Amino acid sequence: MPTPLYRYSFIALFLLTGLFSCTQHSTAPANVAFHNVTSKYNALLQAREIMGEAEKTLFANRQDNYAILLPVLMPIDSMETKQVEKDLTAIIKKSSLVAERHQNAKYLPDAYVLLGKARLLQGDFKNAIETFKYVNTNYPESNARPDALIGLMRAYTEQDEYRSALRVAEVVRNLPLSKEQTLTYYLTKAYLHELNREYAIAAAILEESLPLMKKNEKKARVYYALGQLYELTSKPEKALEKYASVQRSRPNYDLSFYARLNALLNEPNTDPKVSFNKMLKDRKNADLQDQIYFAMGSFEERRGRIREALPFYKQAASRATERPEQLSAIYLRIADLSYEPLQEYEAAKMYYDSTIALNPRSLPNLAQITEKKKVLDAFVEHWKVIKTEDSLQRLAAMNPTQLDKYLETYVKQKKEKEAREKQIAEEKAARAQQEQILASSGMQPDNVQASNAWYFYNPASVQRGRQEFQEKWGTRTLEDNWRRATKETSLNPEAVAAARNANSTQSGSGNVTEVKLSPLQQEVETLKKTIPFGPDALVESKKKQEYAYYELGKIYRLGLGENDKAIATFEKLLALFPATQYEAETLYLSYLASEGTPRQNEFKNRLFQKFPESYYVRLINRSSLTPLTAGAEAAAQNLYAQAYEAYQKGEYANALTQTEQGLKQYAGNALEDKFALLKTMLVAKTENAEAYRKALTVFIDNYPSSNLVNMAKEMLTAAKGK
Known part of the structure; x- marks a missing residue:
C-alpha cells in the first residue's frame, strides 16, 4: 500500500524544522520536540538496548555459589564485568552524547541514569554516586529520579555504607514508582538488608517482590535466596515451601539441584540418606557430588553430630578441587567447626589458610576470616x-x-x-x-585389561617395579655388574683399595680408624x-x-x-616458672578473665600483695574510682607543687612523703604520672644508680601513654651512659 502524501509532508516539515531550529539550548516547542525525538530514538535507544544485552550476558555467565547464602542481586565485581566492558564503554559514550547534544531534551535525566548504571557496573562507585546525585538534585520532577535514587542505594550498598543506603531508601519509599521501579526498589532493599544480616527484614521484602516478577530463572533464584533466609531465621516449613517454588519457576539444572538438596535437609522427621545416595549414583550429578556430600555433612551437623559431619565435608572438599568458590566455602565450614565447637585450633588454622589461599570473592566476611586466621x-x-x-x-x-x-x-x-x-x-x-x-589414543581406561597390555606400556606397573627394585637394592647407577655380590671383584683392584682407604684415616703411630x-x-x-x-x-x-x-x-x-x-x-x-617476669600481667589478665566468679578476688589479692606498686594495680584502682571534684583536683595540684618545691630545695625525705601521699590519695588523677616520675627522680637522689635505672624502666612500663614517657626514656639513656 503506498504511503500517503501527507506523511511525507509531515516528515519533510519535521526535518526542515530541525534544520532551522536545532540549537540544544532553545525552549521553542519545535526545537524541544526535535531534540526529544532525536535523543530518545537515537543514542538513548541504542544505549538501553546495549545495557539490556549486557545485563543478560552477566546473568547468563554468573558464577553463583549455592553453598553459601545466595545474594538477592549479583554483587558487582569489576573482574566479572570485564566480559561486557566494550558494551559499558559504548553505553557511557552514547549516553554522554545525549548530555552533550540534547541539553533541552526531556530524556536527559534518563541518559544520566544510564551513564551512572554503566559506571556502577564498572565498579567506578565514586563517579556513579556523583551521577545519581546530580539527577536527584537537578531533576526532582523527572520520572528518572527514582531510578537514580535506587542506583544510589545500590552503590552505597556495594560499598557497605548501609546507613547511607537506608537514608536513600526512605526517600524512595515516598516517591510514586512504576511497577518496574517498585520491583527494582524491593530487590535492592532486600539485598541491602541481607548483606547487613537483617535476614527477617530481607525475607519480608522479598515476599512483596515475588508477585511483581515473571516466572523465569531470575524469579527461581529469588525463591532460592528466600528459602535460605527462612532457614537462617529458623522457619524450615517456609523454607521448604520456597524450595518447592523454585522447581515451578523454570530454574536451570544447578539451581534445581540445590533446591532439591536443601529441601531434603528441611523435610521434618525424615532421614534423607537414601535420597542422597540415589543422587550420588545419578550420572547427571557427577560434577555436583561435592555438594551432595556437603549436604550430607549439613544433615549430620544440624543434628549435633559434628564428628560425623566432618568426614562428609572432607569428601566434599576432595571432589570440589575444580571449583575454587565452592571449595573455599567447604574449607570454611570445616574450619569453623574445628574452631568452635571442637576447639581444634591447629586444624582450624590449616583450613582457614586453605580458605584464604583460594582468594574467594563470594565470601562476604573475608576480613573477619583473615583476622581469625592471624590469631x-x-x-x-x-x-x-x-x-x-x-x-x-x-x-x-x-x-x-x-x-x-x-x-x-x-x-x-x-x-x-x-x-x-x-x-x-x-x-x-x-x-x-x-x-x-589412553584418552589421547581414543581408548577408555575401563576397557583396557592390564593383563593384555605390555608391562612397559603401563606406567603404574613400571613405577611399582622401580619402587620394589629400590627397596631391595637401593639407588643404583645404570651400569654393568651393578649387583653388590659381583661388583667389587669386577672393579680394578687398585680402585677397590682406594675405596677402602677412603673410609679410614691414620693418626700418629697407631691406626685410628674413623668409620664414615x-x-x-x-x-x-x-x-x-x-x-x-x-x-x-x-x-x-x-x-x-x-x-x-x-x-x-x-x-x-x-x-x-x-x-x-x-x-x-x-x-x-x-x-x-614461679619466678617468671610475666607474673604481674598474668595475675591481672586472670583477674579480668575471672570476672563474675569467686576467683576474681583471689587473683586481685595476689596481685596487690606481690606487686602493690605495679601498673596493673593502678589500673584496677582507677576502674573503681569516681571522678575527682574540682576542689580535689586543685588539692592534688597544690600537693604536687609542694612536693616538687621540696625536691628543688633538697628536702628529699619530705618530698618523698608528699609524693607517696599523692600517688595513694589521687590514683587515676591526671597528675599521677607526674607524681610517679617525681618519685623516680627522688630515687636518683636517695639511692644508687642501678635503683634509679630500674625505677625509670618501671615508669616507662607502667605509663606507656604518658606525655612524660619520652622524657623518661631520655633520662634512662643518660643514666645508662653514666
Whole structure:
C-alpha cells in the first residue's frame, strides 16, 4: 500500500524544522520536540538496548555459589564485568552524547541514569554516586529520579555504607514508582538488608517482590535466596515451601539441584540418606557430588553430630578441587567447626589458610576470616613451641644409649612414612598419565585389561617395579655388574683399595680408624644438635616455653575469648616458672578473665600483695574510682607543687612523703604520672644508680601513654651512659 502524501509532508516539515531550529539550548516547542525525538530514538535507544544485552550476558555467565547464602542481586565485581566492558564503554559514550547534544531534551535525566548504571557496573562507585546525585538534585520532577535514587542505594550498598543506603531508601519509599521501579526498589532493599544480616527484614521484602516478577530463572533464584533466609531465621516449613517454588519457576539444572538438596535437609522427621545416595549414583550429578556430600555433612551437623559431619565435608572438599568458590566455602565450614565447637585450633588454622589461599570473592566476611586466621597462626606457633621444647627436654634427660635407639627408630619410621607417601603420589601420577595416554589414543581406561597390555606400556606397573627394585637394592647407577655380590671383584683392584682407604684415616703411630657414618646415623647426629644438652641450653629452652605459655594465655583471653583456658594456661605458667617476669600481667589478665566468679578476688589479692606498686594495680584502682571534684583536683595540684618545691630545695625525705601521699590519695588523677616520675627522680637522689635505672624502666612500663614517657626514656639513656 503506498504511503500517503501527507506523511511525507509531515516528515519533510519535521526535518526542515530541525534544520532551522536545532540549537540544544532553545525552549521553542519545535526545537524541544526535535531534540526529544532525536535523543530518545537515537543514542538513548541504542544505549538501553546495549545495557539490556549486557545485563543478560552477566546473568547468563554468573558464577553463583549455592553453598553459601545466595545474594538477592549479583554483587558487582569489576573482574566479572570485564566480559561486557566494550558494551559499558559504548553505553557511557552514547549516553554522554545525549548530555552533550540534547541539553533541552526531556530524556536527559534518563541518559544520566544510564551513564551512572554503566559506571556502577564498572565498579567506578565514586563517579556513579556523583551521577545519581546530580539527577536527584537537578531533576526532582523527572520520572528518572527514582531510578537514580535506587542506583544510589545500590552503590552505597556495594560499598557497605548501609546507613547511607537506608537514608536513600526512605526517600524512595515516598516517591510514586512504576511497577518496574517498585520491583527494582524491593530487590535492592532486600539485598541491602541481607548483606547487613537483617535476614527477617530481607525475607519480608522479598515476599512483596515475588508477585511483581515473571516466572523465569531470575524469579527461581529469588525463591532460592528466600528459602535460605527462612532457614537462617529458623522457619524450615517456609523454607521448604520456597524450595518447592523454585522447581515451578523454570530454574536451570544447578539451581534445581540445590533446591532439591536443601529441601531434603528441611523435610521434618525424615532421614534423607537414601535420597542422597540415589543422587550420588545419578550420572547427571557427577560434577555436583561435592555438594551432595556437603549436604550430607549439613544433615549430620544440624543434628549435633559434628564428628560425623566432618568426614562428609572432607569428601566434599576432595571432589570440589575444580571449583575454587565452592571449595573455599567447604574449607570454611570445616574450619569453623574445628574452631568452635571442637576447639581444634591447629586444624582450624590449616583450613582457614586453605580458605584464604583460594582468594574467594563470594565470601562476604573475608576480613573477619583473615583476622581469625592471624590469631590462630600465632596460637599454633606458640603451641608448637611448648610441645617441641617439652619433647626436646625429655630427650635431653634420657641416657645416651636409650636416646640413640629412640632417634634411630624415629628416623626409620619417618623415612618409611615418606616412602609410602611418595609411592602413593607416584602411583596417582602414573595412573593419571596412563589415563591421559589412553584418552589421547581414543581408548577408555575401563576397557583396557592390564593383563593384555605390555608391562612397559603401563606406567603404574613400571613405577611399582622401580619402587620394589629400590627397596631391595637401593639407588643404583645404570651400569654393568651393578649387583653388590659381583661388583667389587669386577672393579680394578687398585680402585677397590682406594675405596677402602677412603673410609679410614691414620693418626700418629697407631691406626685410628674413623668409620664414615651411615645416612641413618648422620640424621641422628643432626637431630641431636637440636636437643638442649647442658644447663645453658636447658635454660634457653625453658625461656622459650615460658614466653610461649605467656603468649598462649593472652591469645586465649584476648584473641579467642576462652577465659577458662586462659586462666588454666596462666596458672600452668606460674606453676612451671614461679619466678617468671610475666607474673604481674598474668595475675591481672586472670583477674579480668575471672570476672563474675569467686576467683576474681583471689587473683586481685595476689596481685596487690606481690606487686602493690605495679601498673596493673593502678589500673584496677582507677576502674573503681569516681571522678575527682574540682576542689580535689586543685588539692592534688597544690600537693604536687609542694612536693616538687621540696625536691628543688633538697628536702628529699619530705618530698618523698608528699609524693607517696599523692600517688595513694589521687590514683587515676591526671597528675599521677607526674607524681610517679617525681618519685623516680627522688630515687636518683636517695639511692644508687642501678635503683634509679630500674625505677625509670618501671615508669616507662607502667605509663606507656604518658606525655612524660619520652622524657623518661631520655633520662634512662643518660643514666645508662653514666
